[in-house]
Amino acid sequence: MASLIAILDVKGKPLIQRMYRDDVPVTSLEQFIPIIYEMEEENQQIVPCFTRDGVNYMHIKHSNLYLLAVSRRNTNAMEALIFLNKLKEVLIEYFKALEEESIRDNFVVIYELMDEMMDFGHPQATESKILQEYITQEYHALEIQQQAKSLASVTNAVSWRSEGLKYKRNEVFLDVIESVNMLVNTSGSVVRSEILGQVAMKCYLSGMPELRLGLNDKVATESSRSGAKAIEMEDMRFHQCVRLARFESDRTISFIPPDGEFELMSYRISTHIEKPLIWVEASVNHFGTRIQFTVKVTAQFKRSSSANNVEIVVPVPEDADTPKFKVPAGSASYAPDKSAFVWKLKKLPGGKDYTMRAELSLPTVRSSDVDYALAAEKGQRQPITVKFEIPYFTVSGIKVRYLKTIEKSGYQAVPWVRYITQNGDYSLRTGSLPSAAARGDGYEDH
Structure with missing residues (x-):
């Protein structure tokens, strides 16, 4: 080669x-x-x-x-x-x-x-876990037994897993993690959206087991014969341990897993998400040497779920200072290095909304302040970014139907499955909205 x-x-x-x-x-x-x-x-x-x-x-x-x-x-x-x-x-x-x-x-x-x-x-041999068993930084000389073991690892069809592994408790941890990339324009319409997913595993299993993973019937790379709308996965990538021929024939993911942590598969779904999972709208008002923000966050996912560690980053003029915040939940802080303030919520229940207010001072009324207001009106201001994590929830609807462990000794492994949806590149562009008097929101401008 x-x-x-x-x-x-x-x-x-x-x-x-x-x-x-x-x-x-x-x-x-x-x-x-x-x-x-x-x-x-x-x-x-x-x-x-x-x-x-x-x-x-x-x-x-x-x-x-x-x-x-x-x-x-x-x-x-x-x-x-x-x-x-x-x-x-x-x-x-x-x-x-x-x-x-x-x-x-x-x-x-x-x-x-x-x-x-x-x-x-x-x-x-190209698997680092196998190589680390007989090549270390501290001791470079290879013993005869180690060389024999390495030769077995190379010539064995399962070069990514060592033989003779033993665990007192046989367990398999499987995480389905989906990251949502989304861009929303000033009118609240989703301009771009996609889902990047991965199935990550931690395997602590004895011997040389074979695992079989089955996903829900809705998930397929092409539409089902029944005419039901299927989730079209693109750019699917599998770990080398997966038997691709078996997957192509009956959609079963069959494999002998590496020991410890590894990524079993990754995928991309170019689906149009109708509405953002977390929607943020902001009004920006200028009053001489002061600028006010009214920020509303709404959880637009099912009420049975909650978003954890929500972080909303709202951009402000570079020369703004002396921030004052009024928050109904969570905490807000000024991040001058990012030219933004950050609103953090430990938990945001589905269907819930909160509104906070921030006021910052500007050194003088300059053209830059006017340009900032005009940029807001035209949607040219830096977008609001949102970070979040929603456990027990997937946007695509992917579910694990079964995870079977087959090993010649006949032991039963305990499978643990977890679903997580988190933000990827999640940005919302907001424009300058009417003043407080025009909004009629009960706030007074001072």
Whole structure:
């Protein structure tokens, strides 16, 4: 697959390199950065794979480093890029951060990892949990027993899980986490919305068990035959342990899990959400050297649920100071570094609404203040952002129907399932609303 793997700094200087085959010249590394510069000068898109002078270059960039694979043969480019990403993940697992300094301080460990992860240019063991069992920063010499164990892990079809695991209590924890990305315009209409979901697991199981996970019938990648509207998942990604053929045939997610924490699958749903889960509207009024905000938050989800740790960030003019707040629930604070004030609610029950008021002083009446008011009227002011977490609730309606554990010893595992909906990029644009007298809300402007 690859003749040479190297990690280069931003100037193209090799920090570490490992030659697996001798069919490419070492000088090929010197040509990499000049080719990148040439692409930039010609305003070309910098692609992850390209060929020059009969040499194939495949690379990814992380921070200020390039991870590069070089080959002479007709290489599977996707396999090479996946390997480079796995190498990056393993090095981050070992050293917590992948930087020039961490590479210079750990040459021996990195060479050992590169030798174990690739053999004669072909990927071998790429799971960090398996590698950490016999390659450590403190002790680099490999014992014969450890080498045999590593060989079994590589050649075994289940290279992501070690054999002989034992637990006194066999448990499986499964979290269905959905993040809502949403943009709402000044009229309250949802302009953009999507759901990013993931199924995260923690497995503490003995032996080599097989798990079977079934989701509710409404969830499918295409419409059901009955004509009922199905939830169309896009960009579905599974952990390598999932048997894809089984999933394609009967929608059952069957797998032998890694030990400990891992992400089983992720997905995206480009559905139009009719109304925001949490709606925030704000009126902004200027009175000379003072500016007043009236902010109302409404929980537009079912009453049986509650949002926890709600945080509403309302932007204010950069030179505003001396804040005063009147809050019916939670607490409010001024964040000058964000040019905003933050309203925090530990709990917001479904169907409930609260209204708070904030007043800030402005140094002088300047054109900037007028521009701020005009920007508010035109919807050009920075949007209000909302953070929240709603347990026991999913926007898409995804549910776990069953989670079965099959192991030759016949033990019964205890499954725990949790649902969480949280904010992603959740922004609401609000305009300047009528003054207090015109609103008739009972507030007086002083």
